[in-house]
Amino acid sequence: MEISIKQKRSLSNKKGFLFWILLLTVILAATVVIAIAVGSTYIEPGEVYKVLLNKLTKGSLLGDVGTVMTQNIIWEIRFPRVLLGAICGAGLALCGVMMQCVTKNPIAEPYILGISSGASCGAVAVIVLGGMSAIGINSISAGAFVGSIISGVLVFAIGTKMGKTTSTTRLVLTGMAISTIFSALTNLLIYSAENSNQAKNALFWTVGSLGGAKWDILLLPFIVLVIVMIIVFIMSKSLDILLLGDDNAIVLGINVKFIKSMILILATLLTSSLVAITGAIGFIGLVVPHVCRAIGGNDHKKLIVLSSLVGAIFLIISDVFARGLFPPIEIPIGIITSLVGGPFFLYLISNRNYDFGGKE
Structure with a gap:
């Protein structure tokens, strides 16, 4: 009976983890499309999807879509920027996981x-x-x-x-x-x-x-x-x-x-x-690993995947705010992430969550 209970718990945890991976992947895909659509010139998300599909398949699935200007805005300007945000967000979150483990310091980044x-x-x-x-x-x-x-x-x-x-x-x-x-x-x-x-x-x-993003x-x-x-x-x-x-x-x-x-x-x-x-x-490597520990615990296999997805989503959304709050002026994205990370840092201090998984 004891073995059966353990197996059921393991299966339940695995299903829960797969659910979060699927959910975050869908959110990431939607975030990418929305981030490309938003800007000084708004582009319908449906058109963004069609242009991306056309470019990624080299026109084999869809013929000519959108104007040349629209295609250039999406493919040459906004898509590389969003991809750079995803890469950077995932990388910084992953580095945060590594540094917090090596130093055994939950406020390391x-x-x-x-x-x-x-x-x-x-x-x-x-x-x-x-x-x-x-x-x-x-x-x-x-x-x-x-x-x-x-x-x-x-x-x-x-x-x-x-x-x-x-x-x-x-x-x-x-x-x-x-x-x-x-x-x-x-x-x-x-x-x-x-x-x-x-x-x-x-x-x-x-x-x-992320303004310097190029292919x-x-x-x-x-x-x-x-x-x-x-x-x-x-x-x-x-x-x-x-x-x-x-x-x-x-x-x-x-x-x-x-x-x-x-x-x-x-x-x-x-x-x-x-x-x-x-x-x-700043603050991505600090905030994201703690959010992911609340979802998947301290198992680093789960943390690596979850942190990468959440970090990518977080930075892409932050960049949307950086570009969209005071158009056409672009706010440095570090200001946005710090405005989110700072309060979270204070939350950690106030709750005395200085260890991995429990209270001090």
Whole structure:
């Protein structure tokens, strides 16, 4: 009888998880269509669907649909932007799951290692020092990527002694120190800007935007996201065991140093590739994993899938508000996500939910 009850519970949990996956997938698809439809020029969702179907099937299912201008707006401008939002939202949420597990800190997020500060410093350096004309149109993203990688390497080298220690406290404190240094350098660069346009561009970039989305920049972050997601999914059992504590994980045969080092490297690589394109978009990695834990618990296989879907939906919707609140002016998307994430952060503090799954 006891085995039968366990099997029934397992089957019920599996059905519940599949239901959420199906529901979130449908919501994501609907969100994509609505996000493409909304803008300075409103396009009927039905027409958006037809144009996407036409383009994705290269006209084999539908003939010519919409005007050339409408097709260009949908396919060349809005669809790449929505896809970038989905990739970035899913990636940051996944990084949040990884960082909260490694640090065993429920208020950790992808930028806890100072990656966003390093990226901001690299991008602002290019904007203010005029490197764009020397390197090319993508030099801001290149500068941000280099800055984020330098920050991540410094935190890993100092915080873990090149993988020799698993001290969470040392890692977090190192990240805070590196972040402070890069933030100070960023502010110094902004104050040294020769004109207001440079300062404005620098400040806008530091709070994030999906405005630079183009087809030719989507492939790299997408590939990195897929690779990281597959590797983390394979390591999900080890992540579950890590939540029991380092000592218990070692007793159960887990190589804690290797697992933590791998997660830090993967999180740094994924966050860097995203921040280099979109800028620093905050609170997604903090908010989304907690929402998903309320749905699927602490099982990292479920968390990885749920967080990716919810993160994609959340950022796409945030971008719709960023574009639509004060048209034709676009609000930096980081402001929208912070307005949602800030109150949620206060909710966590007020409810003292500092652990994974219970109250302190």
